[in-house]
Amino acid sequence: MTRTLLSLSGISKQFSGKTVLDELSLTIDDGEFITLLGPSGCGKTTLLRMMAGFELPDQGTITLSGVDITQTPPENRPLNTVFQNYALFPHMSVFDNVAYGLKMEKRPKAEILERVEDALAMVQLEDFARRKPHQLSGGQQQRVAIARAVVKRPKMLLLDEPLSALDYKLRRTMQVELKRLQRELGITFVFVTHDQEEALSMSDRIVVLKDGYIQQLGTPREVYERPENVFTARFVGQTNFFPGRVTKIEGERISVDVFGLNRELGKPSFRVAMNQSLHVLLRPEDIRVLAPDDAEGVAGKIVERNYKGSTLDSVIELEDGSHVMASEFFDEDDPTFDYSIGERVRVSWVDGWEWLLAEEGDEPLTDEEELAADDAEH
Amino acid sequence: MMQSIRQQPFRAAVLVLVWGWLVFLVLTPNMLVVGASVMTRDPANFISLPLNLDAYRQLFNPLYLEVFLHSLYMAAMTTLVCLLIGYPFAWALSRVEKRRQILLIFLLIVPFWTNSLVRTYALKLILATNGLLNSALMSLGVIDESAQLLYTEGAVIVGLVYLLLPFMILPLYSVFEDLRQDVLLASHDLGAGRFATFKNVIVPLTLPGVLAGVMLVLLPAMGLFFVPDILGGSRNLLVGNVIKNQFLDARNWPFGAAASIVLTLTMALLMFAHRLSKRRLGEEGA
Amino acid sequence: MRWLSRSYLALVYLLLYVPIVVLVIFSFNDSRTGYNWGGLSVRWYESLFSNHAMVQAMWNSLWLALTAATVSTCIGALTALALHRYRFRGKKVLNGMLFVVMMSPEIVLAISLLGLFLLLGLKLGYVSLLLAHVTFCLPFVVITVMARLSGFDERLPEAARDLGASDFTMTRTVLIPVIMPALLAGWLLGFTLSMDDVVVSTFVSGPSYEILPLRIYSMVRVGLKPEVNALGTLLLVFSLAMLMLSQWILSRSKQ
Numbered sequence: 001m002t003r004t005l006l007s008l009s010g011i012s013k014q015f016s017g018k019t020v021l022d023e024l025s026l027t028i029d030d031g032e033f034i035t036l037l038g039p040s041g042c043g044k045t046t047l048l049r050m051m052a053g054f055e056l057p058d059q060g061t062i063t064l065s066g067v068d069i070t071q072t073p074p075e076n077r078p079l080n081t082v083f084q085n086y087a088l089f090p091h092m093s094v095f096d097n098v099a100y101g102l103k104m105e106k107r108p109k110a111e112i113l114e115r116v117e118d119a120l121a122m123v124q125l126e127d128f129a130r131r132k133p134h135q136l137s138g139g140q141q142q143r144v145a146i147a148r149a150v151v152k153r154p155k156m157l158l159l160d161e162p163l164s165a166l167d168y169k170l171r172r173t174m175q176v177e178l179k180r181l182q183r184e185l186g187i188t189f190v191f192v193t194h195d196q197e198e199a200l201s202m203s204d205r206i207v208v209l210k211d212g213y214i215q216q217l218g219t220p221r222e223v224y225e226r227p228e229n230v231f232t233a234r235f236v237g238q239t240n241f242f243p244g245r246v247t248k249i250e251g252e253r254i255s256v257d258v259f260g261l262n263r264e265l266g267k268p269s270f271r272v273a274m275n276q277s278l279h280v281l282l283r284p285e286d287i288r289v290l291a292p293d294d295a296e297g298v299a300g301k302i303v304e305r306n307y308k309g310s311t312l313d314s315v316i317e318l319e320d321g322s323h324v325m326a327s328e329f330f331d332e333d334d335p336t337f338d339y340s341i342g343e344r345v346r347v348s349w350v351d352g353w354e355w356l357l358a359e360e361g362d363e364p365l366t367d368e369e370e371l372a373a374d375d376a377e378h
Numbered sequence: 379m380m381q382s383i384r385q386q387p388f389r390a391a392v393l394v395l396v397w398g399w400l401v402f403l404v405l406t407p408n409m410l411v412v413g414a415s416v417m418t419r420d421p422a423n424f425i426s427l428p429l430n431l432d433a434y435r436q437l438f439n440p441l442y443l444e445v446f447l448h449s450l451y452m453a454a455m456t457t458l459v460c461l462l463i464g465y466p467f468a469w470a471l472s473r474v475e476k477r478r479q480i481l482l483i484f485l486l487i488v489p490f491w492t493n494s495l496v497r498t499y500a501l502k503l504i505l506a507t508n509g510l511l512n513s514a515l516m517s518l519g520v521i522d523e524s525a526q527l528l529y530t531e532g533a534v535i536v537g538l539v540y541l542l543l544p545f546m547i548l549p550l551y552s553v554f555e556d557l558r559q560d561v562l563l564a565s566h567d568l569g570a571g572r573f574a575t576f577k578n579v580i581v582p583l584t585l586p587g588v589l590a591g592v593m594l595v596l597l598p599a600m601g602l603f604f605v606p607d608i609l610g611g612s613r614n615l616l617v618g619n620v621i622k623n624q625f626l627d628a629r630n631w632p633f634g635a636a637a638s639i640v641l642t643l644t645m646a647l648l649m650f651a652h653r654l655s656k657r658r659l660g661e662e663g664a
Numbered sequence: 665m666r667w668l669s670r671s672y673l674a675l676v677y678l679l680l681y682v683p684i685v686v687l688v689i690f691s692f693n694d695s696r697t698g699y700n701w702g703g704l705s706v707r708w709y710e711s712l713f714s715n716h717a718m719v720q721a722m723w724n725s726l727w728l729a730l731t732a733a734t735v736s737t738c739i740g741a742l743t744a745l746a747l748h749r750y751r752f753r754g755k756k757v758l759n760g761m762l763f764v765v766m767m768s769p770e771i772v773l774a775i776s777l778l779g780l781f782l783l784l785g786l787k788l789g790y791v792s793l794l795l796a797h798v799t800f801c802l803p804f805v806v807i808t809v810m811a812r813l814s815g816f817d818e819r820l821p822e823a824a825r826d827l828g829a830s831d832f833t834m835t836r837t838v839l840i841p842v843i844m845p846a847l848l849a850g851w852l853l854g855f856t857l858s859m860d861d862v863v864v865s866t867f868v869s870g871p872s873y874e875i876l877p878l879r880i881y882s883m884v885r886v887g888l889k890p891e892v893n894a895l896g897t898l899l900l901v902f903s904l905a906m907l908m909l910s911q912w913i914l915s916r917s918k919q
Contacts, residue, residue, distance in 0.1 A: 054563050074566040081567045087560035090659050100578070101568035152568065369418045388832045389750055396743045397754075400761050401809065403799045405777030414779060422781070467676050470669035484911060485677060491686070491853075491907040493860045495877055496896035500683035503690060511688060543680070593767065604862050607885050618771045618863075625867065626774050635779075637750040638772045645768055659684035 005030040005188050006051065006156060011060035013046055015211075020046050021057070021212040028156075028190065035181050035191045035199040039235065047209070048158050051190060052081045064155065075104070080149035082157045083220045084351070085165060086141045088133040094144050095129040101152040107250070119151040122181065141171045146181065147214035156188040163198065175202055196236045200224060208232045230360050233281055240287065240324050241281040246272050256280060256356075259298040259318060261348075268356040281355040284313065284327035289339075290346040297348030300324065302339040315338055316347055404499060405563045406641075415635035424631045433632035437640065446640075451607050452597035456538040461588065462621035463539070464596070468550035468587075472557070487543050498608050501537055502528065504608065529611030538598075538606040545594035548605065553587030586655045593648040600641060606642050617641060681733075684900065691893035695841055708894035715891075718879065724760070725859055727877035728790065732797035733854035739856075740805025741847055743841060747806070748813040749821070766803035773800060778867040788870030796868045797858045804857065805850035806919040812846035845917035852910040 006028040013021040021043045025266075026032050036044040050062065051053045053074035062070045069077055070125050080101070088097050096118055096290055102112045123143035133141055142162060163171045179202055182189045193199055199206050200220040208223060208231075210213040216228045227233035233241075244263075248255035252267050258280050272278070290297050303323070304315035316324045324347050330337065340344070415433050420426035436442065471482055504510045507529040511526045517558065526532055557580070565575040603618035618636055624634030691709070695702025712718055747759060761907070765773065777799070783793045820842070824834040862877045869878060880896075883889045 052563075052567060054566075067489065073570045073571075074563070075571050079567075081564070085558075085561045087558065087564040089561060089564070089583075100565070100570070105572060147567065148564075216588035233620055306447060386833070389746070392742045392746045393750070393752060394740060396758065399739060399799075400758065400765075403777065403795060404761055404765055407773075407780040408778040410783065411772070411776045438700060463676060465668075466672060469712060470673050473669065474673070482673070482677075484907075487902065489680060489684075489909060491856050491860075491903045493877065493880070493896065493899045493903065495860075495862050495884060496687065496899055497683060497890070500878075501688035502884070502888065503686055503893075504683055540680070540683070540905050545675075565687070593893065597767070597769045599862065601771040601867075603771065604881060607881075614779070618769070621775060622866070623773055625778065631779075635803055638769075638775055642772055643771050645764075649767065662712075 001068075003030045004028070005065060006190075007063050008047075008076075009063075011056050011057045011062070013043075013050070019212055021050075022061070024212065024214060025060075026207060026214065026217070027029060028188060031186055033179070033202060034191045035193060035203040035206045035307040036209060037141045037193060037199040037206050038215075038235070039065055039194060041211075043212040044194075044209050045160060048081075048160055048190060048192050051156070052079060052158050053077050056137075074107065078152075078154055079156045080152055080154040081160065082142075082145050082149050082162045083280055086133075086145040088141055088144055088148070088327045090133055092132075093129065094125065094131050094133070094136070097133065097144055098148045098151050098246065105152070115151055119147040121182075122150070122284075122302055123177075128249045138166055139174065142166065142174060144175075146262060147361060149183060150181070150187065155186065156190060157182075159189060159191045161192055161194070164193075164195075167197075171198070178202065194311065200236070206236075210235075217282065226282070226355060227357070230279065233357065235277075239326055240282045240284065240285055240323075240325075242282065242324075242354075244278050245279040245375055246274055246276045248276065249274060259320070259322075260378065261298060263351060263354075265351070265354065265356065268358075270301070271360050277359055279357040281357060282349050282353065284325040285311075285329075286349050286353040287324060287326035287328075288348045288350065289314065289316065289326050289328060292344040292346060292349065294346045294348075297346035299344065299346055302341055302343045305339045305341065307338075312338065316345060318347065395659045397409035397583075397634050410639060411635045414631050417632050419578045419632050420631050421629060426630065430475050433630075433636035436633050438637055445620055446617060446637075448531075448614070449600055449620075452538070452614065452616065453596050454537050456542065456599040457541050457546075457592055457596045458533065460543050461591065463585075464481055464543060464550055464591060471547070472554035473496060473549055482545070486547060487493050488543055489541075494602075494606075498537050498605055501540055502608055505533055505536070513574045528609060529614075531610070531614050534606050534610035534616075538602065541602065541605065542598055545598070546591035548624065549590035549594065550587040553584045554654065557583055586652060587650065588657065589652040589655050593620070593645070593652060596648065597641065598644050600644070601622055680803060686895055687804060688897045688900065690890070693890065695892070696890065708890045709760040709898075712891050712894050712898075717889075718872070719897075721874045721876045721879045724873055726788075728793055728797065728873075729855045729858035732794055732801060732858040733851045735794070736798040736801035736805050736854045737847055737851040740802050740850060741809050741843065743842070744806045744813060745835065747837075748810065762803040762806055765800065766807070768782035770800065770861075774864040774867040777864070787872070788868055789873040791867045792870070793865060793873065793875065796864050797861065800861070800864060801854035801857050802854050805847075808847045808850040808853065809843050812843050816842050830869070845913045848913045849910040852906045852913075856906050859899070859903070 004027045007026070011021050011024045012019070024043075024047070026047075038044045038048060053069075053072060053327050057070065060070070064078070089100065091101070095116055098116045102115060113257055116129075120129055123138060123146055123339065125143050125147065128140065128144075132150045133144065136144065142165075142227040146160070160278075162178075163174050164217045166174060175198060177188070178191075179245045191199075191202065199222075203220055205218065206220055207217050207225045207316045210231050210262060215222055216232045218226075223232060223236055227236065227239075233239050242250075244258045246254055247257050247262065249267070249272060253264055254267050254272055255262055255264050256278070257263075258298055263280075268278075273333055288297070292299070296319055300316040300318040303317045306313045309329075311329055313325070316326060318324060326347070344378065405614070414425050416424040416429050416431060418428060418430060418432065432613065438445065471479065474482060502509075506512075507524045507528065509525060509527070512521075515521045516524070561583070562575060562580060565579045568577060599617035600616055600622075600647045603616055603622045606614050606616055606619055621634045621637045623639075624637065690708065692704050693702055694705035696706060707752060733883070743758075748753065774796070777792070777796045781788060781795075786792055820838055821834055825831070825836045829837060861883055864876060866879055866881070869875060876895075876899075880892060883892055
């Protein structure tokens, strides 16, 4: 049983003439963990700030449980925000920070005391109530920010890249923590991030944004395995793009020529014509690296190898000069397998693991997207 | 090891020079003032033994007490007016686009670099009985005959505000600059309206700037003796005028020294408050 | 809200600048009374420069400001370097003392120095003025230089030492060039502070060495003197030039 909690329709926003959001519509269900994912400047933070009430849309409406809140000031919206750099009040103790929202509601003292203590217990900071924010570590400040936002029992929690200031290990811990909190509280979480890994591991649904448009909206699995366009495919995870050409269409099957290999594949959801060029997408972990004398696959040589602990990642240069990324798990039979640079191999994949996309006037990644994608990997 | 030996002479020379200067020209003279304040007035040698607290007792002489309180009142009014003008000013200034801020700050520093005597004199041109303000008011029909603006308490306060306003604005501007926007948003997000946010977040966070500004305005407002000399006539004296008279005219050094120690103590008190307020915010006290 | 705050800013700037503008305009006023407009004239500038004592006071002030700024820049730069580079006992005390000098009312500094000079039997004149001016300029120079030092890469001196420079050589070849803009700005500030000082100079100057601010002070205490308008305008232009020079130096060095 899902019920719409927040609905945005036809939202547009410009900043000094530059369109940040363009006629964007989105509905968020009660109780879900939804992530707004995209490179910097894609409009995800603006969208979140609009939900919080810090920005007003130029056009469009926002309704919360059926009530129009488009023009409602932030202090009157039953939503709370966890800010990117925590935005704790530096002059107040942890207790006063968390109590702030309840004091604004003019709650009785006893109730405030109890609820603040509960909230602090929830983030395991009971013993830090008297400290000032500057006496806490980054992770602890983060927890205070979360406690401060959830103590008001908002209908929805908005999290603006809340983990970006934390180091890798702490970020991992907090991801698990946030998931746990969301399950326990049953509050809808709207999470903004540029880290695709974070998005995939935490969300019920992901909204992939670029230049103010929704590129794709779906579950992590859908977004990763069945990207709807080149941008999503490139931004979420690493992908090999192989050039393919349709050579035969027969009912629900088509034949595609990739590097001279003729592959018979399922017909994609978009229209295909004979001789049409299309992208054949394969994740590095779907690539099979074969011995040079194997009958299958395309010939190439190893040009890069990186030991990654659980996987061995390699880049193979094919004879036509294109590069293929492969990521192979170490298996129990041969825990020491490795490649040497220049080693000759053949590259193939299991039929049915590829994903087809139509060409889109096919622009290469801009520098900014490249950088954002790099960011997201770390 | 070689290096640390070779760096010694240079390092030692620098430290001796700096310490020497400060001990000789700051520490010693201030000790002298403290010493002078507990000695006896001597018309021939300025000061002489025995030691006593007469000078401090004299501070409470009704005649001087009145002057001190009046001076304190004018300094407090000056500070208050500077704060009332400067606080919203600094706030507005910190919200202007960064590119323009540079120019606006520059315009604020210009007076600091220009001769304060000359600027006080310029005010006299405006406030004089036949001056510009009176002429303007009369031609507008606001008043019928020239008002006495010069040589009043008001003129002294106007003069002090005019000279000291930038010293209030600059520290305030710097705290408003440091005021993080997301903290204000967080306050709204948690249900606080404009006023509650101002009272609970903005005021406490800008308090160090307020205290720094008060310190930079209140103390000179008690010491700038040339302002009453030019604008205030003989009845609106500052502590500075009293000190100056005692040292240069009345030759009562112990009393002048005691009066200046009052100023120094006020400064110490303000500095302490400023430090405290910064520490509360978790910043290292200056 | 936006236009309200803008017009408020404009109003305060207006109030700050009206007296200065009035002064400049009146310096070209032919009228003797100083209130009414009597036509354009440069007679007050002429009378200023034909006054021998006035010109002498100007030269005295310039020389004093020049020397005071130079000495305080040298000592101030060394102090800032010592505070920045060395760890030594009493560093906090030194820092605190500079802060106190900057914050304490000028008049307190003035009488304490007067006491010292009289105790030493020093004749009040150029030397006493110089010592006093250097003392109140010092903290400003230190602050300017410290600000510059705090913004620069800590590893540069280490790199220089690593490449074989002695402490002194490193200071000369790395630190001094880095703080050069701050030294110039500090010098200009010191120069201006010295040119403008009334409070301290009132106490520590003697009849043998008359300086400009004190001459102005005696002129403006009673009534209105049109010459002061002209003199004030000249000083204003002069200070403005110094300030712009200093801002230019600082902004150019930021890059």
